[in-house]
Structures are given as C-alpha cells and as structure tokens.
Amino acid sequence: MGEVTWRDVTVVWARPSDLQGFTETDVAAMGQGQFDRFRQLTGSRAQGFLAGRALIRELVRRIRHSDEVRLSSRCARCGADHGRPRSAGVSLSVSHAEGLVVVAATAGSILLGVDVERAAADTRLDGLRPMFPxxxxxxxxxxxxxxxxxxxxxxxxxxxxSDVLLQASDHDADPRVWSALLPGRLKPLDVTTLVGPPGYVLSVAVG
Structure with a gap:
C-alpha cells in the first residue's frame, strides 16, 4: 500500500490482489447497501470493490478513531447503491485503474475528488479526442x-x-496547483497532480 498527503487530504492506493484479507463479511459490516452492491459484481470488479472498501475502512478508522465504519453510497438520482461512498464526518472519493484502486479521504465535509490512470494508457488518450472536438x-x-x-x-x-477549464491558480503560489472552472459553479476547485504510484498518473481536487 502507498500513501501521500496533500493539504489535509490523505490518498492511499493498493493493488486489489494485495488486500486479500478483506472479505464480504467485512463489507456487510459497513452496511446492507454495500453488501448488496458487492453481490452484484463479479471477477476483477468485485475484487476492486473489496479493495476500495478495505482502504476506505482503514482511512475512516484512522480519521474518526473508531473501529465501526458504516457507509452509504445511495445514488441521489435513482436510489441504487452505486453512488460515491459517504461516511459521517469524513469526505471520500475512490478511483480505479487497471490493477490499482485509490482512495482519498479527509475529515469534515468538503468537495473531494480523486482520479487515477495508467501512465501507459495510450488507447485511453485515443478515446478522449472525440470528447474535445x-x-x-x-x-x-x-x-x-x-x-x-x-x-x-x-x-x-x-x-x-470539454467544458472544464483548467488554468493557473490565482490564489496559490504553488505552480502545481490548478484552478478548475466548471459550468454552473461560481467558485473554482483546486486541483493538483501528485507523485503517486509508479506507472500511474494521479490527481486530486478539493473545494
């Protein structure tokens, strides 16, 4: 498992195959919705889900100083349990790439997002071009x-x-911090690309 901290956000990552001790019983202890979601998954997706929940449990326990970790991931649009994970008193975000799962967490309620891609994902770049005409x-x-x-x-x-505008931050002296302007949002988000797991590109946004 690897870890890096930016501001008050802790980001951890691991290969799903390295987190074999976390089982469906552990998922069930995090909430019925989490267990039901897991039961719908198979193969690498199920393994990645387990790994993500294992990392979430580790971070939430560390932040809240409590062994019990309950999660909700109910989608605000349809009510199914496939939305972003939420836990009282902690902000969370999860990202998956081939062979890796990443979780970002911080105490309190803030806007938080994490994303990771394999550095050699050439086909991914090809797929992005049609989105940016x-x-x-x-x-x-x-x-x-x-x-x-x-x-x-x-x-x-x-x-x-293509509607997200990245520009140099006008309030942070660190040149590695960007401002992300999104349609319909007056205040920009701060976003940075971190030195993370070898062979991957990792960024975090906060607001």
Missing amino acids: DGRAPDLAAWTRIESAVKADGRGFEIEP
Missing part, C-alpha cells in the same frame, strides 16, 4: 485533473469534460 484534447495528467474536478463537483456525467 476543438482539438485541445488533454494529456493524461490534465485528464485526471479534469476527472477529479468533476468527481469533486458531484454532477458527474452531467458535465461535459
């Missing part, structure tokens, strides 16, 4: 900044990635 398709680092900002915003697929 004006020819300004991003590289992977910029794409993870866009995705983390969209996740932090919470509207997800309602926002076109």
